[in-house]
Amino acid sequence: MNTKILLVEDDASLGFVIKDNLEMRGYHVTLCNDGESGETTFHQNTFDICILDVMMPRKDGFTVARNIRKKDQQVPILFVTAKSMLEDKVEGFSAGGDDYITKPFSVEELQMRIEVFLRRSTGKDSVDTVFKLGKFEFDSSNLTLRTEGQVRTLTQKESDVLGLLCKNRERVLKREEILKAVWGDDDYFLGRSMDVFISKLRKYLRYDPAVQIVNYHGIGFRLEIK
Amino acid sequence: MNTKILLVEDDASLGFVIKDNLEMRGYHVTLCNDGESGETTFHQNTFDICILDVMMPRKDGFTVARNIRKKDQQVPILFVTAKSMLEDKVEGFSAGGDDYITKPFSVEELQMRIEVFLRRSTGKDSVDTVFKLGKFEFDSSNLTLRTEGQVRTLTQKESDVLGLLCKNRERVLKREEILKAVWGDDDYFLGRSMDVFISKLRKYLRYDPAVQIVNYHGIGFRLEIK
DNA sequence: AAATCATGTTAACGACCTGTTAAATATGAA
DNA sequence: TTCATATTTAACAGGTCGTTAACATGATTT
Numbered sequence: 001m002n003t004k005i006l007l008v009e010d011d012a013s014l015g016f017v018i019k020d021n022l023e024m025r026g027y028h029v030t031l032c033n034d035g036e037s038g039e040t041t042f043h044q045n046t047f048d049i050c051i052l053d054v055m056m057p058r059k060d061g062f063t064v065a066r067n068i069r070k071k072d073q074q075v076p077i078l079f080v081t082a083k084s085m086l087e088d089k090v091e092g093f094s095a096g097g098d099d100y101i102t103k104p105f106s107v108e109e110l111q112m113r114i115e116v117f118l119r120r121s122t123g124k125d126s127v128d129t130v131f132k133l134g135k136f137e138f139d140s141s142n143l144t145l146r147t148e149g150q151v152r153t154l155t156q157k158e159s160d161v162l163g164l165l166c167k168n169r170e171r172v173l174k175r176e177e178i179l180k181a182v183w184g185d186d187d188y189f190l191g192r193s194m195d196v197f198i199s200k201l202r203k204y205l206r207y208d209p210a211v212q213i214v215n216y217h218g219i220g221f222r223l224e225i226k
Numbered sequence: 227m228n229t230k231i232l233l234v235e236d237d238a239s240l241g242f243v244i245k246d247n248l249e250m251r252g253y254h255v256t257l258c259n260d261g262e263s264g265e266t267t268f269h270q271n272t273f274d275i276c277i278l279d280v281m282m283p284r285k286d287g288f289t290v291a292r293n294i295r296k297k298d299q300q301v302p303i304l305f306v307t308a309k310s311m312l313e314d315k316v317e318g319f320s321a322g323g324d325d326y327i328t329k330p331f332s333v334e335e336l337q338m339r340i341e342v343f344l345r346r347s348t349g350k351d352s353v354d355t356v357f358k359l360g361k362f363e364f365d366s367s368n369l370t371l372r373t374e375g376q377v378r379t380l381t382q383k384e385s386d387v388l389g390l391l392c393k394n395r396e397r398v399l400k401r402e403e404i405l406k407a408v409w410g411d412d413d414y415f416l417g418r419s420m421d422v423f424i425s426k427l428r429k430y431l432r433y434d435p436a437v438q439i440v441n442y443h444g445i446g447f448r449l450e451i452k
Numbered sequence: 453a454a455a456t457c458a459t460g461t462t463a464a465c466g467a468c469c470t471g472t473t474a475a476a477t478a479t480g481a482a
Numbered sequence: 483t484t485c486a487t488a489t490t491t492a493a494c495a496g497g498t499c500g501t502t503a504a505c506a507t508g509a510t511t512t
């Protein structure tokens with residue numbers, strides 16, 4: 001497996017050293033030297049891991065991470081921080097499966113963190129497929145929607161749609177996006193079919209009024225949790 | 227071989243989850259929820275491996291490990307640490323053949339570490355081939371399905387299918403997964419053949435209604451015990 | 453307000469998936 | 483070879499799910 005890493009580091013020489021060392025160890029590394037280009041590079045490619053320097057002049061690592069998360073909730077993010085940084089702040093951001101590493105660090109250390117991430121994602125773990133939705137817990141790989149006591153088994157398509165909504169809670173999903181992702185195509189009838197699914201999912205989610213699939217007229221849908 | 231594991235974990239619910247998951251995979255697990263009882267349990271029994279949480283209120287994992295080492299220099303010890311822990315400290319302790327695993331981890335990951343240890347000491351895989359299924363006891367290497375008094379001998383394929391279901395009780399096995407694992411291929415007729423086997427196994431398991439092979443329409447099967 | 457288009461909801465149809473039994477075929481031992 | 487057993491194929495009966503249609507409601511434009 002050829003692991004692809006996005007490295008965003010404003011210090012050019014440090015960035016080069018890390019890139020060079022990691023490539024010697026068999027990883028494929030794309031280096032960006034500011035947050036802005038890091039984001040656009042991320043959006044145009046696919047990466048297995050992102051390594052972000054927190055302290056960067058124009059756009060800091062946390063901001064970049066937030067924008068990456070809008071597109072991808074799963075990709076592991078490793079923050080690079082200075083020792084002086086308050087641990088609380090970093091830990092808050094790196095919650096939910098992400099991690100951080102403190103300068104100065106050895107490449108061995110860095111590689112260890114990377115391998116931990118990769119083992120977690122390649123070992124078919126269920127962690128990244130489980131979403132907490134208000135009173136519900138949805139496991140998109142086991143197709144189960146749990147609530148206090150009860151378990152409902154969803155069909156594959158129901159699960160596909162709900163999973164997509166879960167992964168994109170930050171933004172409104174366009175109708176055509178959902179259709180392309182779940183049905184592979186986009187026409188009038190598939191659109192109506194999708195509406196039927198949305199209706200069914202809403203019925204399942206009625207138990208907790210805080211969880212809502214909201215329609216954006218003429219655009220699409222978004223899963224919102226009040 | 228029935229591998230015996232000592233698990234010392236102060237978080238009761240996490241401990242139970244790990245124990246449960248490992249037992250589903252064929253290990254015998256003894257759970258202690260503090261270092262003190264962990265030590266006494268170790269001294270009164272024999273274990274093939276010890277899993278110790280490092281951070282515990284009264285007696286931490288390292289202390290327990292030191293006392294275990296006074297009695298037994300060989301038994302492999304696996305430390306469970308939090309992400310924030312200084313790696314130097316853990317690495318110092320886990321030197322000399324021991325290992326550590328960082329929270330959060332998947333059970334797959336944990337099992338991998340365990341198997342590495344066991345292979346190192348015994349030289350062969352050690353997952354138990356005997357499964358307890360409600361009122362049944364199924365031995366996948368001897369092809370026997372026991373119930374109170376009665377013994378039924380299964381065919382190799384019956385046993386392969388049931389064994390696969392047993393090993394994956396926590397998730398839904400896709401039809402193609404079963405076909406690939408047992409038949410080595412996946413086509414329409416093999417699929418129908420599999421359905422015949424499922425039907426036969428269900429007949430054998432009818433004696434205990436709590437044990438059920440549940441179909442997930444369009445996806446696959448899962449062995450569930452109520 | 454009327455017209456038009458987008459979405460919500462329900463029900464029914466049909467394609468496909470599964471359960472089961474039995475017959476046909478393969479496998480292997482005597 | 484024959485016989486016994488294991489597995490595959492066939493056939494049929496239900497069952498499930500996604501799509502479509504139909505109608506209701508809501509939003510936006512004219």
